[in-house]
Amino acid sequence: MKQWTTSPAWRGLAAAWAVVWLAGCVTVSHTTERSRLVGSLWWVSAEEAARPVEEWRHDLDELQALGMELIVLNGPFVGRKPAPGEIDPMRAFFEEANRRGLRLYVDTLAVANWWTLDDPKDEIARARKRIDDVAAHYGRYRSFEGWYIPYETYVSWDAQAKLVRDLYREVSAYCKRVTPNKPTMISPFFILDKEGYLGDFRWAAPPEYQAFWTDVLKEASIDIVALQDSGEHLAFYTIEERAPFFEAMKAACDAAGATLWANVETGELNIRSYEDYVGRFGAKTHVNDPATTPFWHGVPAAKLRDKLRFTRQYTPTAITWGYREFIRPSLGPLALDLYLDYYMTLVKGKRPFGS
Numbered sequence: 001m002k003q004w005t006t007s008p009a010w011r012g013l014a015a016a017w018a019v020v021w022l023a024g025c026v027t028v029s030h031t032t033e034r035s036r037l038v039g040s041l042w043w044v045s046a047e048e049a050a051r052p053v054e055e056w057r058h059d060l061d062e063l064q065a066l067g068m069e070l071i072v073l074n075g076p077f078v079g080r081k082p083a084p085g086e087i088d089p090m091r092a093f094f095e096e097a098n099r100r101g102l103r104l105y106v107d108t109l110a111v112a113n114w115w116t117l118d119d120p121k122d123e124i125a126r127a128r129k130r131i132d133d134v135a136a137h138y139g140r141y142r143s144f145e146g147w148y149i150p151y152e153t154y155v156s157w158d159a160q161a162k163l164v165r166d167l168y169r170e171v172s173a174y175c176k177r178v179t180p181n182k183p184t185m186i187s188p189f190f191i192l193d194k195e196g197y198l199g200d201f202r203w204a205a206p207p208e209y210q211a212f213w214t215d216v217l218k219e220a221s222i223d224i225v226a227l228q229d230s231g232e233h234l235a236f237y238t239i240e241e242r243a244p245f246f247e248a249m250k251a252a253c254d255a256a257g258a259t260l261w262a263n264v265e266t267g268e269l270n271i272r273s274y275e276d277y278v279g280r281f282g283a284k285t286h287v288n289d290p291a292t293t294p295f296w297h298g299v300p301a302a303k304l305r306d307k308l309r310f311t312r313q314y315t316p317t318a319i320t321w322g323y324r325e326f327i328r329p330s331l332g333p334l335a336l337d338l339y340l341d342y343y344m345t346l347v348k349g350k351r352p353f354g355s
Contacts, residue, residue, distance in 0.1 A: 039320075041148075108150065148187075188249075192234075213225075225249060229264050262317070280295070
């Protein structure tokens with residue numbers, strides 16, 4: 001955990017709280033020129049799930065100061081069974097979200113390597129129990145708005161395509177059975193590496209991508225598709241490369257009656273080209289390989305602005321992955337500096353105190 005006892009860090013923390021204070025005096029920019037960033041995915045660690053609500057408040061203040069009002073809670077520690085005599089600390093979190101007007105989506109979870117399953121029966125049974133447990137724990141809270149179904153995928157073929165359709169159909173249907181009025185959200189991705197530099201992946205052109213997702217969405221009870229905007233998260237990907245896949249997913253959503261959002265990611269691999277990638281990590285190295293860890297960074301604010309302008313062609317609404325990992329001020333001075341740049345980009349106002 002970062003220490004904030006040194007003078008420069010303390011000044012940085014003070015600047016972060018200046019941002020929070022200013023948020024009460026400054027109007028968040030809801031320009032029609034770009035998608036509005038309404039929320040963030042948040043992987044809840046075991047430590048975060050157990051911490052008192054007072055220790056959440058700084059994070060929530062800072063998130064809301066950027067105009068965000070929605071959190072997708074990921075991970076198995078939300079909804080875990082408390083120890084005998086223990087009160088679930090996340091109940092206080094949901095109460096705090098009620099007070100703040102925050103909207104929460106809860107992860108239905110997924111078994112490890114779910115895409116390799118021969119039979120989805122056990123995974124569907126696990127997901128149903130998870131949905132029952134979460135609804136029992138948090139169903140009474142106004143802040144519990146909906147479900148996140150985390151089978152993040154691209155395009156599948158043959159038996160694996162049937163597996164994907166079965167999982168989305170059955171898990172989303174059970175969400176609706178237990179909580180008929182709560183929306184369901186998914187966040188698929190697309191692949192831009194058609195030459196296979198990053199792995200031996202079968203590549204689908206946008207028309208095939210559109211056809212696959214049209215079939216999936218027509219069979220499932222999916223309300224929101226938050227399309228990941230970054231391919232394999234490489235910094236050199238261009239807006240022009242992303243556009244055909246957004247067009248394809250927008251068409252699939254329209255055909256199936258789903259709503260398209262964007263997952264405008266705020267973390268990326270700082271790589272200049274495929275050749276740069278192969279030179280650093282070797283051919284066929286997956287982007288989530290530990291070797292890539294030192295090269296991840298937060299997306300610059302100007303690039304975030306451009307990405308939100310791009311996604312506005314397809315949707316007025318965006319969430320993000322990467323805020324918790326790279327932007328939230330409690331990570332340290334570099335994150336704080338980027339957070340303040342985001343504040344200037346997303347909120348009408350000046351950077352506080354020349355920080």
